[in-house]
Amino acid sequence: LDIDTLMSAYGLPLPRWLPACIDGALFRTLQAQDIALAVAMPGAGAALAAVREAGARAVVVTSAPLAIALGMLRVAGLRVDGLHPDAWGAQKVEPIRAEKCWAFVGDHPDDMLAGRQAGAIAIGVNSGTSQPTGAQVELEDLTAFPSWLADRAPTS
Numbered sequence: 001l002d003i004d005t006l007m008s009a010y011g012l013p014l015p016r017w018l019p020a021c022i023d024g025a026l027f028r029t030l031q032a033q034d035i036a037l038a039v040a041m042p043g044a045g046a047a048l049a050a051v052r053e054a055g056a057r058a059v060v061v062t063s064a065p066l067a068i069a070l071g072m073l074r075v076a077g078l079r080v081d082g083l084h085p086d087a088w089g090a091q092k093v094e095p096i097r098a099e100k101c102w103a104f105v106g107d108h109p110d111d112m113l114a115g116r117q118a119g120a121i122a123i124g125v126n127s128g129t130s131q132p133t134g135a136q137v138e139l140e141d142l143t144a145f146p147s148w149l150a151d152r153a154p155t156s
Contacts (some may be wrong), residue, residue: 035071040078041127043142047105048078050146057081061095061104061114063088093118102154105145109133123148 048058059082062069066085073080084095089110096104096118104115107127112134115122124132125139132138139145 035068035075038072038075040076041125041142043145044076044078047142047145047149048080050149052081054149056102057099059095059099059101060084061087061092061099089114090117096120103149103152105142107132112136 051058058080060069060073060080061084064072064085066083069083069085073083082099084092084099087095090113092104092111092114096115101115101118101120103123104111104118104120105123105125106112106115107125108130109132112122112124112132116134116136121137122132122135123137123139123145124135125141125145126132137148139148
């Protein structure tokens with residue numbers, strides 16, 4: 001396997017990038033074993049705190065399966081108010097709408113499209129695995145999010 005190619009596709013639904021010779025269930029088992037190595041992206045904790053300070057719910061909509069998402073959040077020390085796993089691309093639109101998100105942060109072009117289709121501001125951050133092409137707002141990383149939010153959060 002070409003690790004660089006693998007990591008550039010990471011997060012996509014498994015059938016779109018996992019070679020046919022690799023067992024998907026085995027991959028998820030091995031992925032779960034490495035959850036202990038999860039670390040939060042720089043600024044993630046402060047970004048979640050800023051959302052709450054603005055009076056909103058901090059929600060994660062992710063392509064990761066529930067067990068993986070919960071494990072990664074736990075190990076990284078991040079607490080969220082809502083979690084919608086197993087959602088990719090257009091599947092993220094409904095959870096974003098249901099949670100009444102006015103902004104959605106992601107790191108992939110499909111995240112940006114989903115955010116815009118849901119009526120949210122699509123905020124792109126560079127995670128290193130893909131470019132958030134189509135973002136309405138681009139942030140270098142999550143450390144810039146709290147100040148961006150402080151200037152723009154809707155008031156109740």
